[in-house]
Amino acid sequence: MIAVLKQKIRPQQLEVFLNELTATGAIVYPVQWGEQSLVVTSPLSSAAVGVLDRSPLVESTIDTGSVFQLTSRCFQRKNTVIHVGDARIGDGSVAIIAGPCAVESREQVAAIAELLHGQGIRLFRGGLFKPRTSPYSFQGLGFAGLDILRELKARHRFVIVTEALSERCLKELIGTADIIQIGSRNMQNFSLLKEAGGAGIPVLLKRGLAATMDEFLLAAEYLMAHGNSRVILCERGIRTSCCHTRNTLDLSAIPYLKEQSHLPVIVDPSHGTGRSELVLPMARAAVAAGADGLLIEVHPSPADALSDGHQSLTPDLFRRLVEEVDRVAVAVGTRLTRNSPPF
Amino acid sequence: MIAVLKQKIRPQQLEVFLNELTATGAIVYPVQWGEQSLVVTSPLSSAAVGVLDRSPLVESTIDTGSVFQLTSRCFQRKNTVIHVGDARIGDGSVAIIAGPCAVESREQVAAIAELLHGQGIRLFRGGLFKPRTSPYSFQGLGFAGLDILRELKARHRFVIVTEALSERCLKELIGTADIIQIGSRNMQNFSLLKEAGGAGIPVLLKRGLAATMDEFLLAAEYLMAHGNSRVILCERGIRTSCCHTRNTLDLSAIPYLKEQSHLPVIVDPSHGTGRSELVLPMARAAVAAGADGLLIEVHPSPADALSDGHQSLTPDLFRRLVEEVDRVAVAVGTRLTRNSPPF
Amino acid sequence: MIAVLKQKIRPQQLEVFLNELTATGAIVYPVQWGEQSLVVTSPLSSAAVGVLDRSPLVESTIDTGSVFQLTSRCFQRKNTVIHVGDARIGDGSVAIIAGPCAVESREQVAAIAELLHGQGIRLFRGGLFKPRTSPYSFQGLGFAGLDILRELKARHRFVIVTEALSERCLKELIGTADIIQIGSRNMQNFSLLKEAGGAGIPVLLKRGLAATMDEFLLAAEYLMAHGNSRVILCERGIRTSCCHTRNTLDLSAIPYLKEQSHLPVIVDPSHGTGRSELVLPMARAAVAAGADGLLIEVHPSPADALSDGHQSLTPDLFRRLVEEVDRVAVAVGTRLTRNSPPF
Amino acid sequence: MIAVLKQKIRPQQLEVFLNELTATGAIVYPVQWGEQSLVVTSPLSSAAVGVLDRSPLVESTIDTGSVFQLTSRCFQRKNTVIHVGDARIGDGSVAIIAGPCAVESREQVAAIAELLHGQGIRLFRGGLFKPRTSPYSFQGLGFAGLDILRELKARHRFVIVTEALSERCLKELIGTADIIQIGSRNMQNFSLLKEAGGAGIPVLLKRGLAATMDEFLLAAEYLMAHGNSRVILCERGIRTSCCHTRNTLDLSAIPYLKEQSHLPVIVDPSHGTGRSELVLPMARAAVAAGADGLLIEVHPSPADALSDGHQSLTPDLFRRLVEEVDRVAVAVGTRLTRNSPPF
Structure with a gap:
């Protein structure tokens, strides 16, 4: 109630x-x-x-009549639109958030920034802290990479999306990050959710590895009950018994979540497939199903990426994606948000 | 080899x-x-x-270099196009196969036939034999419904798709059916696959309840090794731990299967979601991802359907689906196959 | 009702x-x-x-108060005991059914028969028809192997368990088989279930690849509604996202099924793990959880087996299994059914 | 290396x-x-x-020859035995850790303490911080409950096991907790793992909701690489498409983990089934499969529990469990660790 x-x-x-x-x-x-x-x-x-x-x-x-309160469409009929910098997410158009899996170097970030800039895309995502399955895998540049993101922001007016792995990490990122990502492995890290509820900046919440819709929305409910109304839901595939893709991208989550909730829903076809050749068709499909945006991994040279290279797009494929997704967006009555450069 | x-x-x-x-x-x-x-x-x-x-x-x-032989894109580079009656599946356009879950009566079939006719759709699917989880659920009209399908075919020149549950059943349907459906629960009914390999008519093979891509293609390989080169693969969702939909529709199967195999790939968003309000967005998404066709359940009055009513579209929703899917098809460089009535 | x-x-x-x-x-x-x-x-x-x-x-x-009728413990309170030859399944003791995945030759069967004989085990399982994922894998000896099973039966008074893949196959096996196995891939082959309902001999029904308990019991309900009250349920693992075993053996199915139904429940740790070194601990666990029996794959030389060699026990391991399982059976208040040779 | x-x-x-x-x-x-x-x-x-x-x-x-280093059986052949207070885990006997899902009150804890005491069990688990799916569910007493655990420890010499949800939480619990639990939802909370690596007390690490064995062992590897060699692995069921139990308890994990790693492996049949009537058979099965211990939820009055009451044992059932598990332990060549009261 x-x-x-x-x-x-x-x-x-x-x-x-x-x-x-x-x-x-x-x-x-x-x-x-x-x-x-x-x-x-x-x-x-x-x-x-x-x-x-x-x-x-x-x-x-x-009375929303369910376990959901603040996330429920019964509480707020109209869509939540998230304003951050000059960007908007959830306003009916399709937003693209793009960048490398991990921030690796100034040069890498500059190359990607230029690519995004040329495509009129201003939501840049890059990880400083990487939640890696093995302690022996590249863990990200950590705070050492903060300057790289700060420069990017200062020079190009990009909106910066980056992941927080812990409460402490979150505090350090405030001021640089414009949107905090909470990753799949932390979707039910309730301490982090409570802290991010008070962070004062939007949160991009990724669906857990095998999370149901109820669990996903209740994780968002934690953020909202703790004070943060600017939550972006991100479908990124779930773990199933099928192994031709890294995860099984569950696009039905888009119309389902939009029916149940007023929050914007974006899709990550990079993690959702784990294979760059499947990213384009699934990005088109996500937009056709009504997604408010896409989260795309791109790398100047995927083969040399320190993490997730096999699912990162080359610049050429990324430009093709933008073009194809735009056409599908128009076909379903919307359009891709692109700022005319220089933005 | x-x-x-x-x-x-x-x-x-x-x-x-x-x-x-x-x-x-x-x-x-x-x-x-x-x-x-x-x-x-x-x-x-x-x-x-x-x-x-x-x-x-x-x-x-x-040498195809894999466990796949006849289904492999390494064996045949160009797409298999299936001609049946005046219809074609896999020729680059998007085919719609539609009809009720089960044939219930002459009146029901006539109402749906008229709807399809009006939309220029000539692939009619209706089940006489229903594979039901419980022996106490409606099992279909059985052979008693054959006449209804025969009349439909004679009067409207529909291409008839119907399911065979066993070798015996298959034999009785030959002559009436133009395309035999092998359902998810029978995807690894190898006796039926061998028999359908010699049936002489195309087979619409649905992905098993939790089948991997390898298992799906090897089931098709059974059909082909036993002499049937006219196989249509149908993604219909898999069983996962997520329950907001009846099954989890795995659209990544479309680009994956089309990369691995030359066979046409269609999608069943009705079983793939189990909820009529999710059928439209997922149908659009399937076409955006490159599907060669759709399998859609429609019923003049879904609430009165003897099976699967909750996932059947009303005639109005079906007309809207055709329109929306057509727009997405054009956006991805193809179009919906529609015959100008009267066909 | x-x-x-x-x-x-x-x-x-x-x-x-x-x-x-x-x-x-x-x-x-x-x-x-x-x-x-x-x-x-x-x-x-x-x-x-x-x-x-x-x-x-x-x-x-x-009124059983549920979707289950004849399989329900509400219909029949006392356990169903299946008498076949001199053997009993479901009488409170633990039955072992053992044999090779596939009947390969007279010599192979004779070696296994001798092993079982020495252990006082009289339920022999061997497949003539193998449901193989690929058409290019060994499909079993087929009817050519029937004589081998007949001789085994005649000479050693073994109770013969063998799989039927189709209605036609079922008819041919009657007379030789004492118990018909319906495999996981056919658990929802409703034509076969109906036919086996009228077969007049007990049916060993394996749980489907990803079947729920409801689906499993309703498949048994098909057998019973069609006239066969002698059904043995067999848990053999389900498909999950975990891959250290071939399937995830769900031992909770044992107490659950025995609570819901009066039918005997056995466990197949060979398919349930797919790795011979895990068969023993899981066999012990199954008996500790209350299983009425075990289905064990054994081969004189697993490395040379034409199918499933990696999960077959050597004779030595099999003898150890019998010994260990017996001790656990006694600890949970029952015992292993063993006939003093010569039986 | x-x-x-x-x-x-x-x-x-x-x-x-x-x-x-x-x-x-x-x-x-x-x-x-x-x-x-x-x-x-x-x-x-x-x-x-x-x-x-x-x-x-x-x-x-x-060179362990794999992605595992410190957790690998190739690095250390002999089993890791964890000494904590007078208790030992992994020494070949079966340890029982028991207690309520959540610490609710002095009275509740005293009643359970007396029960455990009477059974010679000295490993007490009770949660102060509960990771609940919904923000509107009881979140645990939090630090307010610390005194209750401290008194319990002082009076009865219990070894205290309790869950840490975050790095901050972990620090506050040091001094009171003897073993820190890291729950399923935090199995890949890498910040917490790193912190717990330096905590100086043993960690009970629960398998993630849908974690593979590799992910589970690599989470333990995080703890060990960060300095903590006293890690207890806890199988608690995984999420699958089957819903007759809360999770699917994967007992094959026991022999598999013990083959791959030298760490002790315990089993939580309470979460692993979610139904008190299935806890006993699965506890017996776990011990038969070779578990080093059990984690059991018990409550003086399960129907009144503030969380997870449906899976908590009554005192009577708990006593029966101890007795039954002991018999199975003896049958597999080990025994239950029980201290003769007063301990």
């Missing part, structure tokens, strides 16, 4: 009210939603209903 | 040759491939290679 | 009654259950209930 | 050596292993091999 509070409530009044609710055994989150102050309460015992009914602070209540 | 035989070989010569090969321990299939006589031999011991090398009947040999 | 009929009903009366029930839209199976005549009716509309209530033929009705 | 260093190396020498190795592009971990100083280096370029060959600090090198 979501209680919409009246305006001009004194902090002390609010505290008393929250304590009363908590005393019923409910879990309670006060949330600022645009202009409105909300209190999300669940589960809803009769005692908790009583408190809500009696309280003079409550203007109205919203 | 595929051996291409010389022309004008006497049956007795061939028999001796095949016996020699079999004596080496190899499994051997003589196959007629268009004008050419082939012999597929596997596995290839040095003894078998010796027989092939020495035989005066062998014109040339083709 | 299961209706227990009164004794001494004339065929004509029964026919009228069944027609009345069918006319309500219900699916109806008359079944002989020991001394009793039953009619299973589902789904149960109010019209069908009316027919049952009014009919003078009905002595009593049993 | 693992390099065993000579004794009495000066810190400065070591630093130069490590820098040389790192300069070759290798990832390098210095590790203290009992009395020996090791350096683990991977991947192994020819340049890195050169450094190892030339260095006067290296006494010998060990």
Whole structure:
């Protein structure tokens, strides 16, 4: 249950009210939603209903009728549009976020920046911290790479997307990152979700390795209940018994999530297939299915990449992707967001 | 290894040759491939290679370098195009096969036939024999429904696609069916595959419930090794740990199969999602990913369907699907196959 | 709903009654259950209930409260015990069924027969027809191997278990086979299930490649509704995303199935792991979890086996298995069924 | 490659050596292993091999021949035995770790403590921080519950096992916890693994929701490369397409892990089934398959549990489990570790 509070409530009044609710055994989150102050309460015992009914602070209540509260389309009918820098995600057009799996060097980043710039793409993703299955694999440049991203941002006005692996890491990235990525392996790292809920910048949340839709949306709910309403959901494939691709990209998640939730949904066909030759058809398919954007790995020389080279596009393939995806976007009544360079 | 035989070989010569090969321990299939006589031999011991090398009947040999022989793109570079009645599948355009899950009555079939007719669609699919999980669910009209399909064919020149559940069933359907469907639960019913290999009509082979790509192509290889070169592969979703859809539709199978094989690949978003509201976006996505066709369940009144009503489209939704899919097809450089009515 | 009929009903009366029930839209199976005549009716509309209530033929009705009827523990509380030859399966002791994956030769079968004989094991399993993923793999000796099994039976009084791949195949095996195996790939081959329902000999039904418990029990329900009450359920692992074993052996199926159903449950750790070094620990575990029996692949020389050699035990390992399993059986309050040779 | 260093190396020498190795592009971990100083280096370029060959600090090198280094049975043949308090895990006997899903109150903990005490069990597990799918579910008592665990430890000499959800959390638990649990959702929380690598106390690492054996062992490798050699592996079921249990308990992991690694392997049948009636048979099966221990959820009143009540045993069932498991342990040549009360 979501209680919409009246305006001009004194902090002390609010505290008393929250304590009363908590005393019923409910879990309670006060949330600022645009202009409105909300209190999300669940589960809803009769005692908790009583408190809500009696309280003079409550203007109205919203029952979403499900385990989802703030992520639910029943709570907010209209799509959430995320503004970050000059970019928008979820406004009906198709956004492309692109970059290397890992930031490797100034030269590598510069080459990719130029490519993106030429295509009118301004959402740059590059990892400094890489969650690698083996401790003996390249772990990313770490904070040593922060300067590279800062320069990129300063010079080209790119919006920077980068992954945080821990609460500590997250704090260090604030100021440089414009959007924090939470990776699949951390989708249910609830400490990190709570921290990112208070980060003040948008979060790109990737679906867990074998996560159901409920688990995915409830991970987003953690972010929102902890104060962050700017969440981007990213389908990136799930683990199945089929092995011709690295993961099985579940495009049905797009229309399903958009039906259930108001949050924007993007797709990562690079991890979703693990094979560069399958990235283009799956990127087209994602847009045809209604995705709000794509997350694409590109590398000036995939064969030399320190991680995930087999799924990274060459610059040529990337330009072809942009072109093909644009045509499909138009066919389904939208378009690709591209800024005329120089942006 | 595929051996291409010389022309004008006497049956007795061939028999001796095949016996020699079999004596080496190899499994051997003589196959007629268009004008050419082939012999597929596997596995290839040095003894078998010796027989092939020495035989005066062998014109040339083709090594596909994999477990796949006749299904492999290494054996045949160009796409297989399947002609059936006036329809073509795999010719570069997008074919729609549509109809009810089960043939229920003359009235139901007539209503759907009229709908398809109006959309210029001539591939009609309807099941007489339904493979149902429970013995207490509607099992289909059985042979009692054959007349309904025969009339449909006679009156409207529809190409009839219907499922065979067993060798016996297959024999009875020949003459009425134009394309035999082998369902997911029978993808590895090897007796049925062998029988359908000799059926003389095209086979629409659905991917098994949790089949890998190798298993799927090797099931097609059974059909081809037993003499049927007209095989249509149908992706219909696989069983995974995710349950927001009936199955997880694996669209990456489309570009993957088309890379590995020359056979046409179609997609069944009805079974692949199990929910009518997801059928349209996934149908668009399938075409964007390069599918040669779609298999769509439609029913005049889905709520009254005797099986699979929740995934069947209403006539209105079906018309919308045709329109939307056509636009995506054009965006990816192809088009929807539609016959101008009256066809 | 299961209706227990009164004794001494004339065929004509029964026919009228069944027609009345069918006319309500219900699916109806008359079944002989020991001394009793039953009619299973589902789904149960109010019209069908009316027919049952009014009919003078009905002595009593049993409502299992689920989709399961004849397989349900609610229908029959006591365990089904299957008597075949001198052997019993499901009587509280642990039965071992063993043999090669495929019957390869007289010599191979004789060597295994001697081994089993020495261990007091009299359930011999060997495949004549092998469901192989590739048409280019060894397909089994086929009917040519029937004589080998017949001799084995005649000489050693073994109970013969062998797989049927099709209805036709099933008919040919009757007379030689004592128990018909229906393999994983055919668990939902409903034509074969219906045929095996009328076969008159016990059926060993293996769980499908990715089958749920419901699907597994409903496949058994097909056998029972079509007249065969002697069904043995066999857990043999399911397909998952984990690949250190050929399949993931789901031992929780044992207590679950025994809770839901009265049918005996055996386990195949050979297919369930695909690696001979894991067969012993998993066989012990299966018995500790309450299995009624084990299905074990053994070969005089696994390295030379024409199929599945990597999962077949050597004679030495097999003898160790029998010994270890026996100790675990005793620890859980049962024992291994062993006949003192010569049996 | 693992390099065993000579004794009495000066810190400065070591630093130069490590820098040389790192300069070759290798990832390098210095590790203290009992009395020996090791350096683990991977991947192994020819340049890195050169450094190892030339260095006067290296006494010998060990090539495990795989991606695993410190976890590999090739590195250490004998089983790792973990001593903690008076308890031992991995010494050939079967250890039981038991307790509630979540610490709820002094009374609840006291009741369980008494039960365990009476059974001679001294490994107590109780969660203060619960990783819950929904933010609206009970999140555990948090640090407020620390005192309860401290008193338990002081009064009864229990060995305390509790879960850490984050690096911060881990630090706060040190001093109270004797063994830190890292849960399934955090198996690939690499920041947490690195921190726990330096925690100085044993880690109970649970297999991830859909983790392969390689991923599981490489997560343990993170702990070991970061300095913690006392790692307990815990199989707790994986996510599959089968839903009669909460997870599919993969008991084949026990013999597989014990073959590949020297680390102890325990099993959690509570999460592995999610249903209390299946816990006993699966606990027996785990021990029969060779598990070094069990992790069992028990609650004085499961129906009132704030989390996971459906999978918690009652005290009566728990006592029965101890008895049954003991019998199976003896049958497989081991025994249950039980301390004669008062311990």
